[in-house]
Amino acid sequence: MKSKLDEEFERLCREKGLRLTGPRRIILDVLAKASDHPDAIEVHRRASLIDPSIAIATVYRTVRLLEDSGILESHAFGDGRARYETADREHHDHLINIETGDVIEFRSDEIERLQEGIARAHGFEIVSHRLEIFVKPLKGGKRKKTSRDRR
Amino acid sequence: MKSKLDEEFERLCREKGLRLTGPRRIILDVLAKASDHPDAIEVHRRASLIDPSIAIATVYRTVRLLEDSGILESHAFGDGRARYETADREHHDHLINIETGDVIEFRSDEIERLQEGIARAHGFEIVSHRLEIFVKPLKGGKRKKTSRDRR
DNA sequence: CAACTTATTGCAATTAAGTCTCAAAAGCAG
DNA sequence: CTGCTTTTGAGACTTAATTGCAATAAGTTG
Ligand SMILES: [Mn+2]
Ligand SMILES: [Mn+2]
Ligand SMILES: [Zn+2]
Ligand SMILES: [Zn+2]
Secondary structure (H helix, E strand, O other): OOHHHHHHHHHHHHHHHHOEEEHHHHHHHEEEHHHOOOEEEHHHHHHHHHHOOHHHHHHHHHHHHHHHHOOEEOOOOOOOOOEEEEEEOOEEEEEOOOOOOOEEEEOOOHHHHHHHHHHOOOEEEEEEEEEEEEEEOOOOOOOOOOOOOOO | OOOOOHHHHHHHHHOOOOOOOHHHHHHHHHHHHHHOOHHHHHHHHHHHOOOOOHOOOOOOHHHHHHHHOOOOOEEOOOOOOOOOEEEEOOOOOOEEEOOOOOOOEOOOOHHHHHHHHHHHHHHHHEEEEEOOOOOOOOOOOOOOOOOOOOO
Protein backbone atom coordinates (compact mmCIF):
# COMPACT_ATOMS: atom_id res chain seq x y z
CA MET A 1 0.00 0.00 0.00
CA LYS A 2 1.12 3.54 -0.75
CA SER A 3 1.37 5.72 2.34
CA LYS A 4 1.15 9.50 2.82
CA LEU A 5 4.92 9.54 3.04
CA ASP A 6 5.29 7.75 -0.29
CA GLU A 7 3.09 10.31 -1.98
CA GLU A 8 4.95 13.18 -0.42
CA PHE A 9 8.23 11.68 -1.48
CA GLU A 10 7.00 11.12 -5.05
CA ARG A 11 5.92 14.73 -5.22
CA LEU A 12 9.30 15.80 -3.91
CA CYS A 13 11.10 13.70 -6.49
CA ARG A 14 9.11 15.11 -9.36
CA GLU A 15 9.66 18.60 -8.00
CA LYS A 16 13.42 18.32 -7.66
CA GLY A 17 14.21 15.91 -10.46
CA LEU A 18 15.15 13.18 -7.99
CA ARG A 19 14.73 9.54 -8.89
CA LEU A 20 12.41 7.17 -7.16
CA THR A 21 14.78 4.27 -6.83
CA GLY A 22 14.41 0.85 -5.27
CA PRO A 23 16.70 1.57 -2.32
CA ARG A 24 14.92 4.84 -1.58
CA ARG A 25 11.50 3.20 -1.65
CA ILE A 26 12.66 0.45 0.68
CA ILE A 27 14.35 2.78 3.15
CA LEU A 28 11.37 5.08 3.27
CA ASP A 29 9.13 2.07 3.75
CA VAL A 30 11.23 0.82 6.64
CA LEU A 31 10.99 4.23 8.26
CA ALA A 32 7.26 4.57 7.62
CA LYS A 33 6.64 1.21 9.26
CA ALA A 34 8.92 1.81 12.25
CA SER A 35 7.11 2.54 15.48
CA ASP A 36 10.36 3.14 17.34
CA HIS A 37 13.36 5.42 16.75
CA PRO A 38 15.89 3.35 14.81
CA ASP A 39 19.41 4.53 14.02
CA ALA A 40 21.03 4.26 10.59
CA ILE A 41 22.47 0.83 11.31
CA GLU A 42 19.09 -0.49 12.39
CA VAL A 43 17.41 1.03 9.33
CA HIS A 44 20.05 -0.67 7.22
CA ARG A 45 19.47 -3.99 8.96
CA ARG A 46 15.74 -3.78 8.31
CA ALA A 47 16.18 -2.63 4.72
CA SER A 48 18.61 -5.48 4.12
CA LEU A 49 15.89 -7.99 4.94
CA ILE A 50 14.03 -6.73 1.87
CA ASP A 51 17.06 -6.14 -0.38
CA PRO A 52 20.37 -7.41 0.97
CA SER A 53 22.36 -5.42 -1.58
CA ILE A 54 21.49 -2.03 -0.07
CA ALA A 55 24.62 -0.30 1.22
CA ILE A 56 24.86 1.54 4.51
CA ALA A 57 26.13 4.57 2.57
CA THR A 58 22.81 4.67 0.75
CA VAL A 59 20.96 4.61 4.06
CA TYR A 60 23.00 7.58 5.26
CA ARG A 61 22.45 9.42 1.98
CA THR A 62 18.75 8.72 2.02
CA VAL A 63 18.06 9.70 5.61
CA ARG A 64 19.94 12.93 4.99
CA LEU A 65 17.86 13.60 1.91
CA LEU A 66 14.64 12.84 3.73
CA GLU A 67 15.64 14.93 6.69
CA ASP A 68 16.54 17.89 4.51
CA SER A 69 13.16 17.57 2.83
CA GLY A 70 11.33 17.57 6.13
CA ILE A 71 10.05 14.02 5.74
CA LEU A 72 12.23 12.66 8.51
CA GLU A 73 13.33 13.98 11.87
CA SER A 74 16.56 13.01 13.52
CA HIS A 75 17.25 12.92 17.24
CA ALA A 76 20.46 12.61 19.20
CA PHE A 77 19.50 10.73 22.35
CA GLY A 78 22.48 10.02 24.64
CA ASP A 79 24.46 7.49 22.55
CA GLY A 80 26.48 8.81 19.63
CA ARG A 81 24.19 7.70 16.81
CA ALA A 82 21.40 9.78 15.28
CA ARG A 83 17.97 8.19 15.48
CA TYR A 84 15.13 8.74 13.07
CA GLU A 85 11.38 8.98 12.90
CA THR A 86 9.02 10.18 10.22
CA ALA A 87 7.74 13.73 10.59
CA ASP A 88 4.15 12.92 9.60
CA ARG A 89 2.78 12.86 13.12
CA GLU A 90 2.16 15.80 15.40
CA HIS A 91 5.14 17.30 17.21
CA HIS A 92 6.14 15.61 20.44
CA ASP A 93 9.07 15.36 22.80
CA HIS A 94 10.67 12.36 24.48
CA LEU A 95 11.17 10.70 27.82
CA ILE A 96 14.09 8.29 27.78
CA ASN A 97 14.20 5.54 30.38
CA ILE A 98 17.90 5.40 31.18
CA GLU A 99 17.64 1.91 32.64
CA THR A 100 16.09 0.27 29.59
CA GLY A 101 16.65 2.74 26.77
CA ASP A 102 12.90 2.81 26.09
CA VAL A 103 11.67 6.02 24.52
CA ILE A 104 8.27 7.39 25.50
CA GLU A 105 6.66 10.17 23.53
CA PHE A 106 4.73 13.00 25.09
CA ARG A 107 3.39 16.39 24.23
CA SER A 108 2.76 19.33 26.49
CA ASP A 109 1.04 22.29 24.93
CA GLU A 110 1.85 24.29 28.02
CA ILE A 111 5.56 23.69 27.60
CA GLU A 112 5.33 24.46 23.89
CA ARG A 113 3.57 27.73 24.66
CA LEU A 114 6.07 28.73 27.34
CA GLN A 115 8.93 28.16 24.93
CA GLU A 116 7.33 30.49 22.41
CA GLY A 117 7.09 33.15 25.07
CA ILE A 118 10.72 32.77 26.09
CA ALA A 119 11.97 33.00 22.53
CA ARG A 120 9.85 36.04 21.80
CA ALA A 121 10.95 37.76 25.00
CA HIS A 122 14.52 37.51 23.74
CA GLY A 123 13.60 38.84 20.31
CA PHE A 124 13.61 35.52 18.50
CA GLU A 125 11.26 33.12 16.87
CA ILE A 126 11.62 29.37 17.27
CA VAL A 127 12.94 27.41 14.32
CA SER A 128 12.98 24.10 16.16
CA HIS A 129 13.65 22.74 19.59
CA ARG A 130 14.30 19.55 21.42
CA LEU A 131 13.31 18.50 24.86
CA GLU A 132 14.57 15.21 26.16
CA ILE A 133 13.90 14.05 29.69
CA PHE A 134 16.08 11.24 30.98
CA VAL A 135 14.21 9.33 33.65
CA LYS A 136 14.27 6.28 35.87
CA PRO A 137 11.33 4.38 37.37
CA LEU A 138 9.92 5.70 40.64
CA LYS A 139 10.78 3.24 43.41
CA GLY A 140 7.31 3.54 44.92
CA GLY A 141 5.50 1.51 42.22
CA LYS A 142 3.01 3.91 40.55
CA ARG A 143 3.68 2.72 37.00
CA LYS A 144 1.57 3.37 33.92
CA LYS A 145 1.90 0.79 31.13
CA THR A 146 3.14 3.24 28.50
CA SER A 147 6.45 2.04 27.17
CA ARG A 148 5.56 0.39 23.91
CA ASP A 149 8.72 1.79 22.36
CA ARG A 150 11.65 -0.56 21.69
CA ARG A 151 15.35 0.08 22.44
CA MET B 1 42.85 32.51 43.60
CA LYS B 2 41.31 29.17 44.49
CA SER B 3 37.73 28.80 43.30
CA LYS B 4 34.85 26.66 44.57
CA LEU B 5 35.55 24.29 41.69
CA ASP B 6 39.19 23.90 42.68
CA GLU B 7 38.22 22.98 46.21
CA GLU B 8 35.63 20.51 45.01
CA PHE B 9 38.14 18.96 42.66
CA GLU B 10 40.76 18.71 45.42
CA ARG B 11 38.27 16.96 47.64
CA LEU B 12 37.39 14.59 44.80
CA CYS B 13 41.05 13.80 44.18
CA ARG B 14 41.71 13.01 47.81
CA GLU B 15 38.57 10.90 47.91
CA LYS B 16 39.39 8.82 44.86
CA GLY B 17 43.18 8.77 44.99
CA LEU B 18 43.41 10.95 41.90
CA ARG B 19 46.35 13.25 41.39
CA LEU B 20 46.13 16.99 41.21
CA THR B 21 48.36 17.48 38.23
CA GLY B 22 49.45 20.57 36.36
CA PRO B 23 47.38 19.82 33.26
CA ARG B 24 44.27 19.13 35.33
CA ARG B 25 44.61 22.37 37.26
CA ILE B 26 45.05 24.35 34.07
CA ILE B 27 42.13 22.71 32.26
CA LEU B 28 39.83 23.18 35.23
CA ASP B 29 40.97 26.77 35.48
CA VAL B 30 40.20 27.40 31.82
CA LEU B 31 36.74 25.96 32.30
CA ALA B 32 36.13 27.88 35.53
CA LYS B 33 37.01 31.14 33.79
CA ALA B 34 34.99 30.46 30.63
CA SER B 35 31.79 32.40 30.34
CA ASP B 36 30.83 30.67 27.13
CA HIS B 37 30.43 27.02 26.12
CA PRO B 38 33.78 25.97 24.64
CA ASP B 39 34.38 22.63 22.96
CA ALA B 40 37.40 20.41 23.66
CA ILE B 41 39.48 22.01 20.93
CA GLU B 42 38.80 25.48 22.28
CA VAL B 43 39.58 24.36 25.83
CA HIS B 44 42.84 22.93 24.50
CA ARG B 45 43.64 26.16 22.71
CA ARG B 46 43.12 28.19 25.88
CA ALA B 47 45.01 25.71 28.05
CA SER B 48 47.89 25.78 25.57
CA LEU B 49 48.34 29.49 26.17
CA ILE B 50 49.27 28.64 29.76
CA ASP B 51 51.18 25.41 29.07
CA PRO B 52 51.83 24.65 25.40
CA SER B 53 52.79 21.05 26.15
CA ILE B 54 49.28 19.98 27.14
CA ALA B 55 47.93 17.35 24.75
CA ILE B 56 44.43 17.31 23.35
CA ALA B 57 44.08 13.75 24.67
CA THR B 58 44.55 15.09 28.17
CA VAL B 59 41.82 17.63 27.58
CA TYR B 60 39.46 14.86 26.50
CA ARG B 61 40.42 12.69 29.45
CA THR B 62 40.02 15.56 31.90
CA VAL B 63 36.65 16.79 30.69
CA ARG B 64 35.38 13.21 30.87
CA LEU B 65 36.67 12.87 34.39
CA LEU B 66 35.13 16.18 35.42
CA GLU B 67 31.87 15.34 33.76
CA ASP B 68 31.67 11.95 35.46
CA SER B 69 32.30 13.69 38.76
CA GLY B 70 29.52 16.17 38.20
CA ILE B 71 31.86 19.16 38.05
CA LEU B 72 31.29 19.73 34.36
CA GLU B 73 28.26 19.51 32.10
CA SER B 74 28.48 18.71 28.45
CA HIS B 75 26.05 19.77 25.77
CA ALA B 76 25.58 18.67 22.18
CA PHE B 77 24.34 21.76 20.40
CA GLY B 78 23.89 21.21 16.63
CA ASP B 79 27.52 20.81 15.46
CA GLY B 80 29.22 17.47 16.13
CA ARG B 81 31.42 18.56 19.03
CA ALA B 82 30.51 18.39 22.72
CA ARG B 83 30.59 21.73 24.51
CA TYR B 84 31.28 22.26 28.17
CA GLU B 85 30.37 24.46 31.08
CA THR B 86 30.95 24.13 34.81
CA ALA B 87 28.05 22.78 36.83
CA ASP B 88 28.44 25.24 39.71
CA ARG B 89 25.69 27.60 38.64
CA GLU B 90 21.97 27.03 38.86
CA HIS B 91 20.35 24.83 36.25
CA HIS B 92 19.37 26.51 33.02
CA ASP B 93 18.53 25.66 29.44
CA HIS B 94 19.68 27.20 26.17
CA LEU B 95 18.49 29.23 23.23
CA ILE B 96 20.77 28.84 20.24
CA ASN B 97 20.75 31.53 17.59
CA ILE B 98 21.13 29.49 14.43
CA GLU B 99 22.33 32.47 12.43
CA THR B 100 25.23 33.41 14.68
CA GLY B 101 25.75 30.34 16.87
CA ASP B 102 25.32 32.51 19.98
CA VAL B 103 24.06 30.64 23.02
CA ILE B 104 21.68 32.37 25.39
CA GLU B 105 20.87 30.87 28.77
CA PHE B 106 17.44 30.94 30.32
CA ARG B 107 15.52 29.29 33.06
CA SER B 108 11.80 28.70 33.33
CA ASP B 109 10.57 27.34 36.63
CA GLU B 110 7.23 26.70 35.01
CA ILE B 111 8.76 24.47 32.36
CA GLU B 112 10.84 22.70 34.99
CA ARG B 113 7.74 22.06 37.06
CA LEU B 114 5.72 20.80 34.10
CA GLN B 115 8.47 18.33 33.24
CA GLU B 116 8.35 16.93 36.76
CA GLY B 117 4.66 16.39 36.41
CA ILE B 118 5.00 14.64 33.06
CA ALA B 119 7.67 12.28 34.33
CA ARG B 120 5.70 11.44 37.45
CA ALA B 121 2.52 10.83 35.46
CA HIS B 122 4.42 8.15 33.56
CA GLY B 123 5.78 6.59 36.74
CA PHE B 124 9.27 8.03 36.49
CA GLU B 125 11.48 10.51 38.19
CA ILE B 126 13.75 12.84 36.27
CA VAL B 127 17.45 12.10 36.27
CA SER B 128 18.35 14.90 33.91
CA HIS B 129 16.96 16.66 30.91
CA ARG B 130 17.92 19.00 28.17
CA LEU B 131 15.91 21.65 26.43
CA GLU B 132 17.46 23.44 23.51
CA ILE B 133 15.56 25.98 21.49
CA PHE B 134 17.00 26.84 18.08
CA VAL B 135 15.92 30.32 17.13
CA LYS B 136 16.37 33.10 14.63
CA PRO B 137 15.87 36.84 15.11
CA LEU B 138 12.34 38.18 14.70
CA LYS B 139 12.19 40.25 11.53
CA GLY B 140 10.09 42.94 13.24
CA GLY B 141 12.93 44.38 15.36
CA LYS B 142 11.90 43.85 19.02
CA ARG B 143 15.33 42.80 20.27
CA LYS B 144 16.48 42.64 23.87
CA LYS B 145 20.22 43.07 24.45
CA THR B 146 20.71 39.64 25.99
CA SER B 147 23.30 37.78 23.97
CA ARG B 148 26.43 38.19 25.98
CA ASP B 149 27.47 34.63 25.10
CA ARG B 150 30.25 34.14 22.58
CA ARG B 151 30.40 31.58 19.71
C1' DC C 1 65.15 15.91 50.02
C1' DA C 2 65.75 11.12 47.91
C1' DA C 3 63.75 6.85 46.86
C1' DC C 4 59.69 4.60 45.58
C1' DT C 5 55.12 3.42 43.98
C1' DT C 6 51.52 4.29 40.92
C1' DA C 7 48.64 7.59 38.36
C1' DT C 8 49.01 10.47 34.57
C1' DT C 9 50.84 12.33 30.45
C1' DG C 10 52.08 13.01 25.45
C1' DC C 11 52.05 10.77 21.41
C1' DA C 12 50.50 7.95 17.96
C1' DA C 13 47.43 4.46 16.72
C1' DT C 14 42.63 3.28 16.84
C1' DT C 15 37.57 3.51 16.80
C1' DA C 16 33.16 4.80 15.12
C1' DA C 17 29.58 7.73 12.90
C1' DG C 18 29.10 9.75 8.93
C1' DT C 19 30.69 11.62 4.25
C1' DC C 20 32.83 11.37 -0.16
C1' DT C 21 34.87 9.50 -4.65
C1' DC C 22 34.23 6.94 -8.56
C1' DA C 23 33.12 3.38 -11.89
C1' DA C 24 29.11 0.68 -12.72
C1' DA C 25 24.10 0.43 -12.61
C1' DA C 26 19.55 2.10 -12.93
C1' DG C 27 15.74 5.86 -13.79
C1' DC C 28 13.32 8.00 -16.90
C1' DA C 29 12.24 11.22 -20.95
C1' DG C 30 11.92 10.72 -25.68
C1' DC D 1 15.08 0.79 -26.72
C1' DT D 2 18.47 4.80 -26.56
C1' DG D 3 20.89 8.18 -24.35
C1' DC D 4 21.52 11.32 -20.73
C1' DT D 5 21.76 11.92 -15.84
C1' DT D 6 21.17 10.50 -11.23
C1' DT D 7 22.08 7.08 -7.98
C1' DT D 8 24.33 3.14 -6.20
C1' DG D 9 27.75 -0.08 -3.80
C1' DA D 10 32.28 -0.40 -2.32
C1' DG D 11 35.74 1.30 -0.09
C1' DA D 12 38.65 5.37 1.07
C1' DC D 13 38.39 9.21 3.93
C1' DT D 14 37.12 12.67 7.70
C1' DT D 15 36.51 14.07 12.33
C1' DA D 16 35.51 13.72 17.32
C1' DA D 17 36.81 11.01 20.74
C1' DT D 18 39.23 6.92 23.01
C1' DT D 19 43.06 3.91 23.96
C1' DG D 20 47.85 1.52 24.42
C1' DC D 21 52.18 2.40 25.89
C1' DA D 22 56.64 4.09 27.42
C1' DA D 23 58.17 8.17 29.72
C1' DT D 24 57.10 11.42 33.38
C1' DA D 25 55.41 13.46 37.47
C1' DA D 26 52.43 13.18 42.07
C1' DG D 27 52.28 11.92 46.35
C1' DT D 28 54.02 9.13 50.14
C1' DT D 29 57.52 7.36 53.30
C1' DG D 30 61.59 7.76 55.73
MN1 LIG E 1 9.25 10.30 18.64
MN1 LIG F 1 24.88 27.22 29.80
ZN1 LIG G 1 8.27 20.14 21.97
ZN1 LIG H 1 15.73 22.80 32.34
